[in-house]
Amino acid sequence: MSIHHPVIAVTGSSGAGTTTVKRAFEHIFYREGITPAIIEGDSFHRYDRAEMKVETAKASKAGHNLSHFGAEANRFDLLEELFRTYGETGTGKKRYYLHSEEEAQEHNARLGTDLKPGQFTPLEDIPGKTDMLFYEGLHGMVITEEHNVAQHVDLGIGVVPIVNLEWIQKIHRDNAERGYSAEAIVDTIMRRMPDYITTIVPQFSLTDINFQRVPTVDTSNPFIARDIPTPDESFVIIRFRNPQKWDVDFPYLLSMIHDSFMTRRNSMVVPGGKMGFAMEIILQPIIECLMLKCNG
Numbered sequence: 001m002s003i004h005h006p007v008i009a010v011t012g013s014s015g016a017g018t019t020t021v022k023r024a025f026e027h028i029f030y031r032e033g034i035t036p037a038i039i040e041g042d043s044f045h046r047y048d049r050a051e052m053k054v055e056t057a058k059a060s061k062a063g064h065n066l067s068h069f070g071a072e073a074n075r076f077d078l079l080e081e082l083f084r085t086y087g088e089t090g091t092g093k094k095r096y097y098l099h100s101e102e103e104a105q106e107h108n109a110r111l112g113t114d115l116k117p118g119q120f121t122p123l124e125d126i127p128g129k130t131d132m133l134f135y136e137g138l139h140g141m142v143i144t145e146e147h148n149v150a151q152h153v154d155l156g157i158g159v160v161p162i163v164n165l166e167w168i169q170k171i172h173r174d175n176a177e178r179g180y181s182a183e184a185i186v187d188t189i190m191r192r193m194p195d196y197i198t199t200i201v202p203q204f205s206l207t208d209i210n211f212q213r214v215p216t217v218d219t220s221n222p223f224i225a226r227d228i229p230t231p232d233e234s235f236v237i238i239r240f241r242n243p244q245k246w247d248v249d250f251p252y253l254l255s256m257i258h259d260s261f262m263t264r265r266n267s268m269v270v271p272g273g274k275m276g277f278a279m280e281i282i283l284q285p286i287i288e289c290l291m292l293k294c295n296g
Helices: 018-032 049-062 076-089 101-111 163-178 182-205 250-256 272-295
Strands: 007-011 036-040 132-137 155-159 209-215 234-240 261-264 267-271
Touching: 007 018, 007 076, 018 132, 018 155, 018 272, 076 132, 155 182, 155 272, 163 182, 163 209, 209 272, 234 272, 250 261, 250 267, 250 272, 267 272
Parallel strands: 007 132, 007 155, 036 132, 155 209
Antiparallel strands: 209 234, 234 267, 261 267
C-alpha cells in the first residue's frame, strides 16, 4: 500500500458488472483532474486465446479443471509485481490483451507489430506521469500461498451480484456479443465453479466496499431466463468492511440517495437504478482522501 502512488482495484467475476463501477470512477477522475494508469485484468492471463483452448483440453483430458478464474491460468506474479512497483515508484510494466480486431489494429499501429485478436502485446512501461493505478478485473484482491496481490491495494472495490444474476448476465452477454451457444456458456460456468469458490469469492472479504445487486424478480432458474433483470427490478446492497477507515457519513448518504436505508451498521441498500449515482457519491470523497495523502 502507498500514500504516494495509490492503487485502486475493482474486482468481480466475468459478467458481474464491473464496467458500471469503472464508469463511475471515470466520472470522478474527470471531475478531479486525475490521470490514472488503467490496468485490465485480462492482460494478466497466462495463456493467449489459442493457448488457452489447448491447455483447457489437456486439463480436461487429465481429469482436472482449468479456468481464467484460477491461479494456474494467470500470472499473479506479474500482477503483484506491478502493484508493488507502482506503489513504490509510480510506474511498472503493463500489457494489453487484444479482445477484437479493432484493438489489434490499434496496438499494431502503435507498436509496429502484427498481433492477432486473442494475443497479448509485449510488456511495456506505464507511460508518463499518472496519479494512481486503476485495476479492473478478476483478481485485484487475490491471495494465494505464493502471492499476495491484496497487500498492495489502497482501495479495494468488489462487484458481486448474487450468483444467479451473475450467470444470467454472463449467458446473455456471451451469447449476444461473442456468439457462444447456451450449452457452451453453461459448460464454462461449470468448469469455472471450483476456481470461483476458491479464488474469486475470498477476495470479497478483503475489499473495502462491496456492491451487490439483488434482483426483485424470479431468477431461480438462470439458464432459461429470457431477460436480464433491469436496474429498476433490483436493489443494491453496499457493504463497508470498515466504515471508520473512510469516515463514511451514513446520514449524509441516506439523505442524498432517495429511498435508501440501512440494514446493518455497515450496510446500506439503494434502489438498483441509483447504483451509479450511489457509487459516485460514496467514492468521490474517498478518492479525494487518497489524493490528499498523495500530495501531502
